[in-house]
Amino acid sequence: MLDPEFSHRLVVAFLYYLYKIPGIHLLARLLYTRLTPPLPVTVMGLEFPNPIGLAAGLDKHAKCAKGLADMGFGWVELGTVTPQKQAGNPGKRMFRLTDNKAIINRMGFNSVGIDRFLRNLRRNGKAGIIGINIGKNRSTPMDQAVDDYLMAMQAVYPYADYIAINISSPNTSHLRDLQKEPNLETLLATLKNEQIMLGKTRRHYVPLAIKISPDLTDEEIAVIAKLVIKHKIDAVIATNTTVSRPGLEDNLEASEGGGLSGQPLKTVSTDIIRKLYNHLKGKVPIIGVGGVENASDAWDKMVAGADLVQLYTGFIYEGPAIVRRTVRGLRRRMQSSGDSSISETITKARSGIHLMR
Ligand SMILES: Cc1cc2nc3c(=O)[nH]c(=O)nc-3n(C[C@H](O)[C@H](O)[C@H](O)COP(=O)(O)O)c2cc1C
Known part of the structure; x- marks a missing residue:
């Protein structure tokens, strides 16, 4: 019933202050986190307690990573953070399409900037694995975009378990051009x-993932796959929000500008994952994201090629229980196949589908 951005801020502030209470983290782990069963997967050399993560955009300023992790997520991706502080787009910039379980947002990388972000992270702490998602400032000209990513990467490197390179937000003008061949080649x-x-200097390898758009052509997907393999990038996150309005062409609410997430994005992003997997063939892991609301959606993304799955909009509509429901559903599939890991079950399901073809 509340304005979407206001309720978002309220939740982040609630978790932020709740976790100032001594012992709350331990209590949450004792009473709540345990409700999510273990379903371990190893991807990018990292051991995830389960394959369901929180996608970037909810905790952009590293204010409540611990509280979010305690809800049972296998990991939390923080950000997008930009090198310098910036306000993002003015006015109302987040819209709920409740009937379609979707969100349109044109936040435009509202960010406290990297220094404040890292101060927040140090102060508020983290639990489990965290990814840090980085982007460029709006005021940075496109021909200097690489410098922004470089600066952000150097700053977050000691704090991140992996770093996500966001080149697919539709709300920063020309950002998506970084997915095109000559630009992507230089960036990667x-x-x-x-x-x-x-x-070498830190004696610690932090994996790099690039986050791509769902609005790519088949040729663009092929180029991205080629460059990701060539430059030994550790993972691809597919996908960000879409500028298309699949199934919502006649919906007036959907005419707001910005990126669409949630249910209408589901099959669009799964199709991108499938195409990408056909090029990568398991050489580079895929983190699938877009419209996941339950175990069946997560399963579809994994069978299409995802090793891990993230969600955001589903969490807004379903609440925290979505995490344990999804993990439990996947675990049931693993158990009924008699496998000892979900990766095994997925591999079998993928090869079964390929055999059927
Ligand atoms: C309000 C909102 C803000 C977002 N902000 C970011 C962001 O800062 N960086 C990013 O990489 N993705 C961002 N996203 C995209 C999500 O991480 C995710 O890729 C997308 O919403 C599709 O997943 P979903 O359908 O489960 O929400 C945002 C999404 C929403 C709804």
């Missing part, structure tokens, strides 16, 4: 080089 080569250097 530069970031990979930096990752190797930082890995």
